[in-house]
Amino acid sequence: MKETIYNIFCFCPDGVHITHCGIVAHERDGDDNQKLEFLSKQLETDLASCRAFHDIHPSVLDDDKKLTLTRYNTNLRVGNSYAPFELALEAVKAPANPLLIVTPVVQNKLQYHIKHPVDEQLRNEHTPNYHIEGVLDIPDYLNKYLTGSKFHLKKLINDDHMEPVKLLFNQKHYISSFKLLVSLIDTIAYLEYGDVKRNFQQWLDTYSEISKLDITSDEVYQLRNSLLHMTNLNSRDVLKKKHRRLSIAICKKGHPTQYHDEIVYFNFTDFLFIFDEAVDRWVDSYRDSKKQLTLIERYDEVLRDNF
Known part of the structure; x- marks a missing residue:
């Protein structure tokens, strides 16, 4: 069937x-395969002859009115493949869901390395070097x-x-369990706020x-520092009497926080329940699609061992 097909280039200077x-x-x-093969062969020629240039659609821009290459790829991961180019497609009066190839031009060079069908969500298997001989493939969590x-x-x-945290707790490896838990808070705080100061405390607050445990986020952060770095209770700020x-x-659930021999003992069991409720509140905040995109963009950087 004869139809209009398109090569689109997104420029990342x-x-x-x-x-x-x-x-x-x-x-x-x-057929579609023949048309896509034709577009692939035309990339160099079409880039050189391209004279129709358009802005990126505002719907995919961040708060600074910009679109990073990383955020563009995140849009592909949730199936938002056409949205960045709606202004260009409208200008040429393209039909809905046209047959096309999108190729990034990064620092004046065509990027061929990702072979991604526009009608599919971008996954690990579309990227180069996904499979390393003799090494377990990492499953894409979005699947x-x-x-x-x-x-x-x-x-x-x-x-x-959380499964490793619970596993260690149930095996009575309580310190190791708490270490993993505060490391998880670090991860969630990064997912929420990015790499900024006091994100750990901000997420808890x-x-x-x-506060139901009569402790503060700053105090928990000092415990986190001393446990992760030295497996003791003596962070620098604690030694300076700042916290x-x-x-x-x-303890059993509901046992109160106690002060003994200059140490504040809080109930780890209660802390786990409070953390779980906090995660529920945090998850509920991800109804906004742009916020969800930011989380996926950051979670793509998180190391996983859930093979």
Whole structure:
């Protein structure tokens, strides 16, 4: 069947931000595979001859009115493949869901390395060097935890991170369990706020009710520092008397925080329940699609051992 097909180029001159796109149209007969093969062979020629340039659609821009190459790839991961180029497609009066190839032009060089069908969500298997001989393939978490438009974030956090925390706790490796838990808070705080100062404390203050344990987020952060670095209770700020010295206590649920021999002992069991409730509140905040995109962009950097 004869139809109009398109080569689209998204230009990333600094290697970070996509500034605009170009589009070249062709009328072709044949099946879809033949048409896509033709577009692939035309990339160099079409890039050189491209004269139709358009802005990126505002719907995919960040708060600074920019689109990074990383955020563009995140849009592909949730199936938002056409949105960045809607202005270009409207300008050439393209039909809905046209047959096309999108190729990034990064620092004036065509990037061929990702072979991604536009009608599919971008996954690990579309990227180069996905399979390393003799090494277990890392499954793409979105294959399991993104179904349709629903992102199962709580289950992802539980499977990737909370299961080891619970396993160590149930085996009575309490210090190791708490170490993993505060490391998880680090991870969640990064997912929420990025790599900024006090994100650990900010997440606890925003989503948790640790004040019920008569402790503060700063005090928990000092315990985190001393345990992860030295497996003791003596962070630098605690030694300088800037914060109270905290330690976990293994008690039945509801046992109150106690002060003994200059150490504040809070109930680890209660802390786990408070943390779980905080995660629920945090997950509920991800109804906004742009916020979800930011989380997926950052979670793509998180190391996983859930093979």
